[in-house]
Amino acid sequence: MIPTSTQHDPRTDPWDAASLGQRFEEVRSRTEALAAPLSPEDQTVQSMPDVSPTKWHRAHVTWFFETFLLAEAEAGFAPFQDQYWFLFNSYYETLGPRYARPDRGLVTRPGVHEVGDYRAHVDARVRDLVDTLDEGTLEKLVPVIELGFHHEQQHQELLLMDIKHVLSRNPLQPVYAGRPVERCEPDDLGWVEVEGGLVEVGHESAGFSFDNELPRHRQWLEPYRLADRLVTNGEWLAFMADGGYERPELWLSDGLARIRAEGWRAPLYWTEHDGLWFEHTLHGTWPVNPGLPVAHVSFYEAEAFATWSGKRLPTEAEWEHAVVTDGQGGQHGRDDRVTGNLGDDGSFHPRPAAPAPAGSRLRQVHGDCWEWTASAYHPYPGFHPPAGAIGEYNGKFMSNQMVLRGGCALTAPGHARTSYRNFFPHGARWALSGVRLADGGAPSTTTAGAPT
Numbered sequence: 001m002i003p004t005s006t007q008h009d010p011r012t013d014p015w016d017a018a019s020l021g022q023r024f025e026e027v028r029s030r031t032e033a034l035a036a037p038l039s040p041e042d043q044t045v046q047s048m049p050d051v052s053p054t055k056w057h058r059a060h061v062t063w064f065f066e067t068f069l070l071a072e073a074e075a076g077f078a079p080f081q082d083q084y085w086f087l088f089n090s091y092y093e094t095l096g097p098r099y100a101r102p103d104r105g106l107v108t109r110p111g112v113h114e115v116g117d118y119r120a121h122v123d124a125r126v127r128d129l130v131d132t133l134d135e136g137t138l139e140k141l142v143p144v145i146e147l148g149f150h151h152e153q154q155h156q157e158l159l160l161m162d163i164k165h166v167l168s169r170n171p172l173q174p175v176y177a178g179r180p181v182e183r184c185e186p187d188d189l190g191w192v193e194v195e196g197g198l199v200e201v202g203h204e205s206a207g208f209s210f211d212n213e214l215p216r217h218r219q220w221l222e223p224y225r226l227a228d229r230l231v232t233n234g235e236w237l238a239f240m241a242d243g244g245y246e247r248p249e250l251w252l253s254d255g256l257a258r259i260r261a262e263g264w265r266a267p268l269y270w271t272e273h274d275g276l277w278f279e280h281t282l283h284g285t286w287p288v289n290p291g292l293p294v295a296h297v298s299f300y301e302a303e304a305f306a307t308w309s310g311k312r313l314p315t316e317a318e319w320e321h322a323v324v325t326d327g328q329g330g331q332h333g334r335d336d337r338v339t340g341n342l343g344d345d346g347s348f349h350p351r352p353a354a355p356a357p358a359g360s361r362l363r364q365v366h367g368d369c370w371e372w373t374a375s376a377y378h379p380y381p382g383f384h385p386p387a388g389a390i391g392e393y394n395g396k397f398m399s400n401q402m403v404l405r406g407g408c409a410l411t412a413p414g415h416a417r418t419s420y421r422n423f424f425p426h427g428a429r430w431a432l433s434g435v436r437l438a439d440g441g442a443p444s445t446t447t448a449g450a451p452t
């Protein structure tokens with residue numbers, strides 16, 4: 001079983017050395033638990049440029065604490081290995097040159113055991129620092145330590161997405177974890193009406209958020225409705241059977257060019273054998289289960305499916321406002337409104353839609369699949385990235401990407417929240433991404449459609 005987080009809630013219970021130390025151990029040990037089922041060879045492979053080797057993730061999150069915490073606050077700081085700063089810097093231009101991302105799989109040394117030594121060394125120094133700093137200095141460092149926790153949790157999710165792709169390329173179809181759920185059919189899709197108007201979106205409360213969730217601000221929403229669950233594999237099969245991947249009128253121009261160039265005719269990880277579709281998962285390859293949410297589709301595919309359905313994708317503000325008005329808006333940590341199929345039970349795959357929480361109507365809000373929105377990833381009005389290298393964390397990616405909301409079945413427990421803005425390029429499919437439809441507000445097209 002993968003360790004989960006404590007119930008410490010920094011909104012009501014300020015961090016101190018003991019609680020920071022405890023959360024540090026939990027986050028760090030969860031990364032190691034996720035890597036534990038993988039061989040050194042599994043942890044070294046990079047199956048495509050977007051994927052990073054497991055051992056690189058383990059080292060990079062360590063480099064993050066070393067760079068942004070120890071180097072800033074430790075007396076007489078010296079790096080564990082000078083070369084590691086070059087190898088394990090991901091994208092921070094301010095910090096100097098770095099090794100090319102597409103070549104991470106070529107780095108056979110340091111091996112997984114040396115990466116383990118690096119982790120243990122930095123862990124000991126972080127523990128020592130947190131235990132010995134005076135209260136005032138520690139308080140100033142809380143934001144970067146907490147960012148280190150959430151950064152490592154982001155990489156825990158990426159580690160799982162990436163190893164899923166690595167294992168998909170192995171003809172033996174190895175199992176990482178979990179078991180398939182029984183075959184089921186999609187249940188009826190419902191719609192939740194939302195009044196709209198002048199609403200507020202963005203992170204609210206004293207709890208942690210990434211900088212891109214701020215500032216909280218107002219947006220105008222026309223009345224709209226949101227599907228009460230994610231689009232299913234069964235509905236996606238109907239889209240495919242209706243020529244969904246062959247009909248140009250359903251596709252954005254860039255999307256059509258992409259599916260033609262890449263030969264896409266189904267979601268990533270789907271393969272056809274003797275007229276039947278199978279799906280690669282972290283628990284092996286199984287027949288596509290019609291009742292499960294469709295996963296590993298790009299923005300282009302999500303958008304084409306919505307057009308085929310006579311519906312559209314929600315904007316990120318519509319998604320967030322609908323979740324809040326449905327009584328499911330919440331922050332991470334102890335907030336029991338943030339519930340769902342997240343990466344806390346070791347199944348690591350979307351599940352059929354369960355009933356909504358008591359008093360709510362939207363299903364599968366947090367967890368299962370990150371949900372593509374119709375919103376480009378742009379700064380909120382008044383956004384200013386922090387000064388220094390840490391300002392590169394989010395802000396510089398605000399171009400040519402789309403926002404996804406909600407979290408997925410690989411998201412670390414305690415990491416999801418309603419205002420969380422994930423983002424990927426339009427054609428990305430290796431992230432665990434799915435589709436929720438919206439309607440109203442903006443004019444919809446009318447074509448042959450499935451979900452009504």
Ligand SMILES: [Fe+2]
Nearest residue numbers: 060090151155
């Ligand atoms: Fe990172």
